[in-house]
Amino acid sequence: xxxxxxxxxxxxxxxxxxxxxxxxxxxxxxxxxxxxxxxxxxxxxxxxxxxxxxxxxxxxxxxxxxxxxxxxxxxxxxxxxxxxxxxxxxxxxxxxxxxxxxxxxxxxxxxxxxxxxxxxxxxxxxxxxxxxxxxxxxxxxxxxxxxxxxxxxxxxxxxxxxxxxxxxxxxxxxxxxx
Numbered sequence: 225x226x227x228x229x230x231x232x233x234x235x236x237x238x239x240x241x242x243x244x245x246x247x248x249x250x251x252x253x254x255x256x257x258x259x260x261x262x263x264x265x266x267x268x269x270x271x272x273x274x275x276x277x278x279x280x281x282x283x284x285x286x287x288x289x290x291x292x293x294x295x296x297x298x299x300x301x302x303x304x305x306x307x308x309x310x311x312x313x314x315x316x317x318x319x320x321x322x323x324x325x326x327x328x329x330x331x332x333x334x335x336x337x338x339x340x341x342x343x344x345x346x347x348x349x350x351x352x353x354x355x356x357x358x359x360x361x362x363x364x365x366x367x368x369x370x371x372x373x374x375x376x377x378x379x380x381x382x383x384x385x386x387x388x389x390x391x392x393x394x395x396x397x398x399x400x401x402x
Contacts, residue, residue, distance in 0.1 A: 228329060232353050235325045239318060239357060246314045246364065249307055253371075256304045263297045308371050315361075315368035322361045326354060 269275055270290050279285050329340070329350055340351040348356070 229347075229350065231328060232325060232350055235321055235328075236353060236357065239321050239360065242314050242317050242321075243360070243364075246311065249310045249314070253304065253307045253311065256300055256307060260297060260300045260304065263293055263300065267293055267297075308374065311371050312368050315364045318361045318364050322354075322357050325357060329354065 267290065270286065270293060273280060273286065276285060341349050343349045
């Protein structure tokens, strides 16, 4: 039984490392989202001719600036997609750790129900460890599902047909040229 406890502890340490990675990657996602929000908020200001002052005389300045901001936004969306995939990968890793640990404890070691509830000192029981791991997996899976929905939105968003975007630019900027 002592060997099983050590193996469970080892797996839980790996889970803790994955959760630390989750926190780091989640922080990156929040930063990327903030960057995207900043670019989006600038687009409205950049689309108004009055905000260019003396630069209005530079041919194509507004189109170039807005176009570059759109490129930056697309790059941010791509980075967010990668970040979201990393979070989803961690969620899958946590679920695998839970499955493997359950299988190891329940089938590989043939522990009795009494041994599963046995507590040595202040350490949690094996059953408590498995329950805690189950709860962590469920929380991260729920977050991952929400993140997957956001990911799908981000994947769909930048795939606006370029000719449609160009026709909108032509209409919007044609009014300003006249």
